[in-house]
Amino acid sequence: MALCAEIKNLSVSFHGRKAVSQVSAELPAEGISVLLGRSGSGKTTFLRALNRLNETFQGYEGSGKVCLSLGGKMKDIYSADQLTPTDLRRKVGMVFQIPNPLPMSIRRNIMLPLQLIPGFNRSKAEDRMETALKTTGLWEEVKDRLDTPANRFSGGQQQRLCLARTLALEPEILLLDEPTASLDKKSSELIEDYLISLKNRYSMVMVSHNIRQALKLGSFFIFLREGKIVTAISKKELPEGKEAEKIMSDLL
Numbered sequence: 502m503a504l505c506a507e508i509k510n511l512s513v514s515f516h517g518r519k520a521v522s523q524v525s526a527e528l529p530a531e532g533i534s535v536l537l538g539r540s541g542s543g544k545t546t547f548l549r550a551l552n553r554l555n556e557t558f559q560g561y562e563g564s565g566k567v568c569l570s571l572g573g574k575m576k577d578i579y580s581a582d583q584l585t586p587t588d589l590r591r592k593v594g595m596v597f598q599i600p601n602p603l604p605m606s607i608r609r610n611i612m613l614p615l616q617l618i619p620g621f622n623r624s625k626a627e628d629r630m631e632t633a634l635k636t637t638g639l640w641e642e643v644k645d646r647l648d649t650p651a652n653r654f655s656g657g658q659q660q661r662l663c664l665a666r667t668l669a670l671e672p673e674i675l676l677l678d679e680p681t682a683s684l685d686k687k688s689s690e691l692i693e694d695y696l697i698s699l700k701n702r703y704s705m706v707m708v709s710h711n712i713r714q715a716l717k718l719g720s721f722f723i724f725l726r727e728g729k730i731v732t733a734i735s736k737k738e739l740p741e742g743k744e745a746e747k748i749m750s751d752l753l
């Protein structure tokens with residue numbers, strides 16, 4: 502099985518308190534891996550270990566090894582000579598629980614991160630913006646309002662913008678931290694459908710609180726409890742329908 506991530510003995514603590522403790526896991530390259538567990542079980546911390554975001558917080562201490570499949574090779578992302586955190590975060594894009602558009606227009610939200618890439622070319626960047634907005638179904642909704650501030654759009658539209666902003670950077674891996682948690686049912690379902698449509702293009706690792714959503718989107722599930730993995734199970738090993746939901750909720 503091709504892997505997108507190999508994690509060995511990962512521990513993360515903040516101010517001396519363990520958030521993730523001696524975790525080892527292998528995440529498949531294909532499909533969506535879903536992290537599940539109760540509040541405070543370490544899901545977000547685990548996800549942030551995959552793009553080195555934990556180290557931007559005060560009191561961080563980490564150990565262990567994280568290798569990601571990038572450019573066709575397994576790379577040790579914490580090794581200084583492999584790639585910088587900035588390069589890593591372009592290749593490993595992240596979408597957060599609460600939509601976090603920049604306080605500027607739709608266009609600037611997507612163009613600004615692209616402008617920071619060496620060799621920036623405006624017309625290519627405009628093409629990438631259009632493609633990304635089409636991929637998240639926003640283009641028809643915003644094409645005549647590209648210079649309107651992002652905060653005038655609905656929560657669901659803002660979250661699709663955040664996904665488009667990440668996709669415009671052409672990542673290889675997508676990290677999604679409860680991307681529908683702040684949205685209504687209809688907007689959530691729309692995002693879920695776009696994520697399913699992206700499954701074959703990116704390796705994805707997603708945190709979800711919602712078993713129905715996890716089963717709909719995911720093909721591999723990791724259950725965390727108090728910073729440790731209690732079970733990792735692939736969808737193929739689960740029965741169909743309600744029975745799978747019951748097994749999953751018992752594991753939470």
Ligand SMILES: Nc1ncnc2c1ncn2[C@@H]1O[C@H](COP(=O)(O)OP(=O)(O)OP(=O)(O)O)[C@@H](O)[C@H]1O
Nearest residue numbers: 515519520538539540541542543544545546547558
């Ligand atoms: N930046 C931080 N500074 C200090 N402590 C943190 C930080 N991030 C996480 N923690 C702590 O690490 C533990 C795990 O938190 P984490 O956010 O990873 O859990 P979670 O499973 O994502 O929870 P939730 O479902 O509520 O989002 C918690 O005890 C939390 O308080």
Ligand SMILES: [Mg+2]
Nearest residue numbers: 544545546708
């Ligand atoms: Mg979290």
